[in-house]
Amino acid sequence: MVAAMFPAAGSGRRMGAKKNKVLLSLDGKPILVHTLRKFSNSPSVDFLVVIAGENEIDEVGRILEDEADLKPYKIVAGGSERQYSVENGLKALPDDAEIVLVHDAARPLVAVDTIEKVISAVREKGAAIAAVPEKNTVKVVENGIIVDTPKREKLYAAQTPQGFKRDVLLNAYEKARKDGFLGTDDSSLVERMGFSVHIVIDDDKNIKLTTPSDLKMAEAYLGHL
Numbered sequence: 001m002v003a004a005m006f007p008a009a010g011s012g013r014r015m016g017a018k019k020n021k022v023l024l025s026l027d028g029k030p031i032l033v034h035t036l037r038k039f040s041n042s043p044s045v046d047f048l049v050v051i052a053g054e055n056e057i058d059e060v061g062r063i064l065e066d067e068a069d070l071k072p073y074k075i076v077a078g079g080s081e082r083q084y085s086v087e088n089g090l091k092a093l094p095d096d097a098e099i100v101l102v103h104d105a106a107r108p109l110v111a112v113d114t115i116e117k118v119i120s121a122v123r124e125k126g127a128a129i130a131a132v133p134e135k136n137t138v139k140v141v142e143n144g145i146i147v148d149t150p151k152r153e154k155l156y157a158a159q160t161p162q163g164f165k166r167d168v169l170l171n172a173y174e175k176a177r178k179d180g181f182l183g184t185d186d187s188s189l190v191e192r193m194g195f196s197v198h199i200v201i202d203d204d205k206n207i208k209l210t211t212p213s214d215l216k217m218a219e220a221y222l223g224h225l
C-alpha cells in the first residue's frame, strides 16, 4: 500500500501569521484540508499520516473530523525541524506501507496527476520527486560574493511529493541521524546514500505557501482574484 506523510508542524513565521500557516484559510478551508483532499482524490494513495505541532494535535483532529471523504489517517506530533517531523511520521507508518510519499502540507495546489506520476515512478525506480526546471539563473554565493554560476539547463527546483520505497527512506533517515546530517528535503538524505532519485516534471503551480503573497497567488490560481 501507499502511505503519504504530511509535515505540517512548521511555525509559519515567514507568513507573518500568529498560527501555523497550514491552518490558515484558503478559499474557506484550512490549507491542510486542501492538501489532504488532493491525496484522498488520488486513487493510488491508501493512508495519510499528518504530522502536526505538538500543541496543535487537538485542533487538527477537530478540523479533520469534520471532513468527509478523507482517506484513513493518523495524526502524530512533529519536531523542531522538518526532518525531525518526518522522522516522527516514519514511526507511525502502517506496517504494510511499501511506498512512502512525503508532501509539504503547505503545498495545497499539487495536481492529482503529479501525485500519481510520482507513485508510478517510485514503483518502477525506487525513488522519485516532483521537480520543475529552474527559470532563473542561480548563483552560489559565499560572503556576499558570487563563487559559481551553475549551468541553468542542469538546475531543477525540488518540490513535493517526494516518494520512496519504504526501506530506502527508512535507511536514509537512519544514516542521516547517525551522521548528524540535516537536509532541507527528503531526497537529499536518499541521494547521499548513493541511491538514484528520479524526477517527475511538475507544473509550476505546486508552490509552497510561505509568505502572504504566496497565499494571494494561491487564491488567484483557485479563481478568486
Ligand code: C5P
Binding pocket: 006, 007, 008, 009, 010, 011, 022, 051, 078, 079, 080, 081, 082, 083, 085, 086, 104, 105, 106, 107, 208, 210
Ligand atoms: O518551513 P517550510 O515551509 O520549509 O516547511 C515545509 C513543510 O514542513 C511545511 O508544511 C511545514 O509545516 C513542515 N514543517 C514541519 N516541522 C517543522 C518545520 C516545518 O512539519 N519543524
